[in-house]
Amino acid sequence: DIVMTQSPLSLPVAPGEPASISCRSSQSLLHSNGYNYLDWYLQRPGQSPQRLIYLGANRAPGVPARFTAITSGTDFTLKISRVEAEDVGIYYCMQALQTPWTFGQGTKVEIK
Amino acid sequence: HLVESGGGVVQTGRSLRLSCTATGFTFDSHVIHWVRQAPGKGLEWVALISRDGRNADYRDSVKGRFAISRDNSKNTVIMQMNSLRPEDTAVYYCAREDYTIVQGNEYHYGMDLWGQGTTVTVSS
Numbered sequence: 001d002i003v004m005t006q007s008p009l010s011l012p013v014a015p016g017e018p019a020s021i022s023c024r025s026s027q028s029l030l031h032s033n034g035y036n037y038l039d040w041y042l043q044r045p046g047q048s049p050q051r052l053i054y055l056g057a058n059r060a061p062g063v064p065a066r067f068t069a070i071t072s073g074t075d076f077t078l079k080i081s082r083v084e085a086e087d088v089g090i091y092y093c094m095q096a097l098q099t100p101w102t103f104g105q106g107t108k109v110e111i112k
Numbered sequence: 113h114l115v116e117s118g119g120g121v122v123q124t125g126r127s128l129r130l131s132c133t134a135t136g137f138t139f140d141s142h143v144i145h146w147v148r149q150a151p152g153k154g155l156e157w158v159a160l161i162s163r164d165g166r167n168a169d170y171r172d173s174v175k176g177r178f179a180i181s182r183d184n185s186k187n188t189v190i191m192q193m194n195s196l197r198p199e200d201t202a203v204y205y206c207a208r209e210d211y212t213i214v215q216g217n218e219y220h221y222g223m224d225l226w227g228q229g230t231t232v233t234v235s236s
Binding site: 031033035037039041043048049050051053054055058060090092094096099100101102103104105106 | 145147154155156157160169170171172205207210217219220221222223224226227228229
């Protein structure tokens with residue numbers, strides 16, 4: 001199975017400050033179509049997960065522009081330019097290249 | 113929308129049948145997944161079923177115990193869970209896989225629609 005490793009696991013951030021979450025895969029997530037099969041999801045407290053990013057760096061419809069994602073080999077990063085109160089929750093990376101699809105451990109973002 | 117049902121409290125070794133019912137989209141155009149979340153833990157992918165229901169895949173820990181099926185005429189996916197274990201205790205979500213096709217190639221767009229979850233508790 002592909003192992004996804006996130007860091008940090010906890011991230012307190014002051015409102016308006018930037019935040020960055022890292023995710024590393026144990027093997028390449030590059031599909032034969034040239035895209036990384038890596039998604040990012042946010043699970044707000046008490047809610048179901050929601051899609052933020054797909055194919056490594058593509059923002060899903062309705063996701064604010066303050067969320068960006070970059071890829072570099074097996075390293076993936078989700079960046080929030082200026083954290084807002086509604087960004088609180090647990091962020092997960094997930095690989096969809098091969099089954100079983102696997103998630104990172106999750107990064108809990110909270111407001112300082 | 114996706115709506116899960118069928119969760120409950122059962123003893124080890126017993127069975128449960130989860131349902132995931134869809135509304136508002138072309139159901140048979142999408143692969144459907146089950147993802148679970150144990151209390152206080154992270155997300156764990158469980159299984160998927162293809163658009164026509166002919167193909168399914170499972171994580172190793174549930175292979176031979178869980179069976180996923182779908183009835184596209186009823187916009188429903190069923191996951192039959194047998195020989196349940198305490199470690200199967202979790203909230204179970206069904207999720208729709210989004211995709212696009214460009215020049216005959218399919219591209220994964222993530223799981224864009226999730227249900228609210230149904231809780232399964234297996235007591236030992």
